[in-house]
Amino acid sequence: MSCRLAKSYGFIRFCSTATRNISMSASSSSCTNPTAGEEAKGGVTVLPVVEDKYGGVMTEISHPMDPSAFSALIQSSLSSWTLQVLSLSSFFSSVPPGKKGVWIKLPRQLIDLAEAAVKEGFWFHHAEKDYLMLVYWIPIEGDTIPSNASHRVGIGAFVINHNKEVLVVQEKTGRFQGQGIWKFPTGVVNEGEYIHDGSVGEVKEETGVDTEFVQVLAFRQTHKAFFGKSDLFFVCMLKPLSLEINAQETEIEAAQWMPWDEYTKQPFVQNHELLRYMTAICSAKANGDYEGFTPLRVSAPDQQGNLYFNTRDLR
Amino acid sequence: MSCRLAKSYGFIRFCSTATRNISMSASSSSCTNPTAGEEAKGGVTVLPVVEDKYGGVMTEISHPMDPSAFSALIQSSLSSWTLQVLSLSSFFSSVPPGKKGVWIKLPRQLIDLAEAAVKEGFWFHHAEKDYLMLVYWIPIEGDTIPSNASHRVGIGAFVINHNKEVLVVQEKTGRFQGQGIWKFPTGVVNEGEYIHDGSVGEVKEETGVDTEFVQVLAFRQTHKAFFGKSDLFFVCMLKPLSLEINAQETEIEAAQWMPWDEYTKQPFVQNHELLRYMTAICSAKANGDYEGFTPLRVSAPDQQGNLYFNTRDLR
Numbered sequence: 001m002s003c004r005l006a007k008s009y010g011f012i013r014f015c016s017t018a019t020r021n022i023s024m025s026a027s028s029s030s031c032t033n034p035t036a037g038e039e040a041k042g043g044v045t046v047l048p049v050v051e052d053k054y055g056g057v058m059t060e061i062s063h064p065m066d067p068s069a070f071s072a073l074i075q076s077s078l079s080s081w082t083l084q085v086l087s088l089s090s091f092f093s094s095v096p097p098g099k100k101g102v103w104i105k106l107p108r109q110l111i112d113l114a115e116a117a118v119k120e121g122f123w124f125h126h127a128e129k130d131y132l133m134l135v136y137w138i139p140i141e142g143d144t145i146p147s148n149a150s151h152r153v154g155i156g157a158f159v160i161n162h163n164k165e166v167l168v169v170q171e172k173t174g175r176f177q178g179q180g181i182w183k184f185p186t187g188v189v190n191e192g193e194y195i196h197d198g199s200v201g202e203v204k205e206e207t208g209v210d211t212e213f214v215q216v217l218a219f220r221q222t223h224k225a226f227f228g229k230s231d232l233f234f235v236c237m238l239k240p241l242s243l244e245i246n247a248q249e250t251e252i253e254a255a256q257w258m259p260w261d262e263y264t265k266q267p268f269v270q271n272h273e274l275l276r277y278m279t280a281i282c283s284a285k286a287n288g289d290y291e292g293f294t295p296l297r298v299s300a301p302d303q304q305g306n307l308y309f310n311t312r313d314l315r
Numbered sequence: 316m317s318c319r320l321a322k323s324y325g326f327i328r329f330c331s332t333a334t335r336n337i338s339m340s341a342s343s344s345s346c347t348n349p350t351a352g353e354e355a356k357g358g359v360t361v362l363p364v365v366e367d368k369y370g371g372v373m374t375e376i377s378h379p380m381d382p383s384a385f386s387a388l389i390q391s392s393l394s395s396w397t398l399q400v401l402s403l404s405s406f407f408s409s410v411p412p413g414k415k416g417v418w419i420k421l422p423r424q425l426i427d428l429a430e431a432a433v434k435e436g437f438w439f440h441h442a443e444k445d446y447l448m449l450v451y452w453i454p455i456e457g458d459t460i461p462s463n464a465s466h467r468v469g470i471g472a473f474v475i476n477h478n479k480e481v482l483v484v485q486e487k488t489g490r491f492q493g494q495g496i497w498k499f500p501t502g503v504v505n506e507g508e509y510i511h512d513g514s515v516g517e518v519k520e521e522t523g524v525d526t527e528f529v530q531v532l533a534f535r536q537t538h539k540a541f542f543g544k545s546d547l548f549f550v551c552m553l554k555p556l557s558l559e560i561n562a563q564e565t566e567i568e569a570a571q572w573m574p575w576d577e578y579t580k581q582p583f584v585q586n587h588e589l590l591r592y593m594t595a596i597c598s599a600k601a602n603g604d605y606e607g608f609t610p611l612r613v614s615a616p617d618q619q620g621n622l623y624f625n626t627r628d629l630r
Contacts (some may be wrong), residue, residue, distance in 0.1 A: 017586060019531060048425060057489070068443070080563060100486045100619060108431070108433055108438060108439060110591060111426075111429045111430050111433050112430045114426045114429060115426050115427045118423055118424070118426050123423060123444050123445065123446060124423060124442040124443065124444055124445070124446070125444075125445055126443075126542065127439040127440070127441055127442035128439065128441075128543075129438050129439055129440075130438065130439070131439070132439060133442075133542070144443075144488075145404070146503075146541060147467070147503060147505060148443065148464070148545040149463070149464040149465060149467050149470060149541075149542075150466070150467060150503075150504065150505055150506035151460070151464055151465070151466045151467070151468050151547070152464050152466070153463060153465060153466050153545075153547070173459075175617075179526060180344060188461075188465075189463035189465065189466075189549060190462060191466065191470075191538070191543060191544050191545045192466055192538045192539070192543070192545060194536055195536060197389075200545055209377075210511065217620075217624065218608065218622055218624035218625075219608070219623050220613070220619035220620045220621065220622045220623070221509055221510060221620055221621050221623070222473055222615075222618050222619070223506070223618075223620075224507070224508045225618075226461060226464075227441065227448070227464075228443075228506060228507070229464040229506050230506045230507060230508075232467075232468070232547065234467070246363045253605065272615060272616060273613045273614050273615070274613045274614065274620070274622060275615075277611070277622055277624070278622075281625075281629060283626055284629055288560060289628060290513075290628040290629065291606070291625055291628055292624075292625060293525075293533065293608070294366065294533070296386055296592070298535075298588045298589045298592055299588050299589065300537075300587060300588070300589045300590075301587060302490075303537050303538075303539075303540075304537070305536055305537035305538075306535065306536050307533055307535045307587070307589060307592055307593075308533060308534050308535070308536070308609060309533035309607075310530065310533075310594055310596075310605060310606055310625070312605055313599060313604060313605040314599055315603065
């Protein structure tokens, strides 16, 4: 199939292929093997690709192949695409040069092919449990490849009952282990999880208490939290819907409802600037004197999301 | 050097090695090569490792080696460590079983060694431009390996001057290209960058205007934004310190100060639920009727960070 050169939706459309994976047998040893790639304009065999929204093309490898055949296929593809970028740039003044990323998604079981891509100039963009994403930038100009995920997101849950008792836990592991420190339930918000859902889920998981999300009271941003990534930690208020505690066995040493004053008097809280602020914020909130950000489901043309804002002030 | 078995700071300490990399020659072909690993208790050669805070051990490969030698070294290391985990679990009841991750950091130029690790059961944890991080979990119990970074962080900058004109741009690329839409300057907050610094930097870069950060007015969380990751987008108010516009050539088609009413009347804004909310929030803020979250630098025992909260309500 020949590549079709067309400008579409503001980005360069290379090939009119639908989304599909490269399917190659382990015995394929030539880049002219018709199952190993696609014949581009001018008879060069190139990797079959799908376009992304940012002017890039992606190929996902799904079957084993000989690394040297893969190497040859990358070379011919890059040569062909480089020529196309150059000719497009000169024909269409509205096509910005320097906007052409090539992505290769390698499943874990085909990691033996990564070396060939690296030797052809690819570098790593990101990896998840079962795949490695490699990327290459064709144009001479500096790349505009979108950056990898940069932040981990965590929550701390402030759950206070009608007796002014706060829900606290002691953890079995981590840096506070064995120090007798009572702290708010905390947890990680995973990709695909809303902050409010993650908070409710974490409290339930660690303590067995059912809650309703109220507000984000504050958030903290820190850096170099984990493998050089940054961290956003949201302090959330939740309203208890049940009181019975059923502490999780694997992570939690103990959980209890503790009088608020007793919690705040812990040296661990008093000697910790961040926790002193958090305590003051939570106290103000419990007294009805503080407004945080409340989530509201809102839609945008291409996606759903939650907007967190000061709903009291917007009335 | 023999491994020292000791419990320290609440996690298992395997070897008393300082932080260092494995240094092996390409010719090393045996796991008993003294430069290829360390002799553990009982005479087994294992990978030299450093401990992390979470009870894991990490090895960083820095020199080429034969993949089969690497494979043998992984096998002997895992066997030795598995025995240690089992014996530690039975000797020390306070040592939680099921808490032993093994990390291998492979630089890009040594990606040929990844296949050996995958064959021994390792999977991918994350990757950055120049390395791939593989991980393995020794105990039988489910892993508690920390998750990869989950979110990208972006900002939209609301910059309004004394004439009630807002700073807006038209972008050269992206989904709004060529549609005549005027929008707030937006950008990505990278790892290691504070939201307030990123906002000021982005406005300067796109428009040439100097600003001072005021507040986070709201934030939106969405999912599946990019390679399955989630997205946190912070709407920030900034105060202009200069008025002269100098639009960035590569990304920005045009930039201007636009009367606020003219901005809000754009069909693009009117037909977009999220933007309608954002516009209402910005209007309320411009009128002094809305309070967002202001950053304050606060310290915690082990790190510096910025806490963003409603400072007006905490007075």
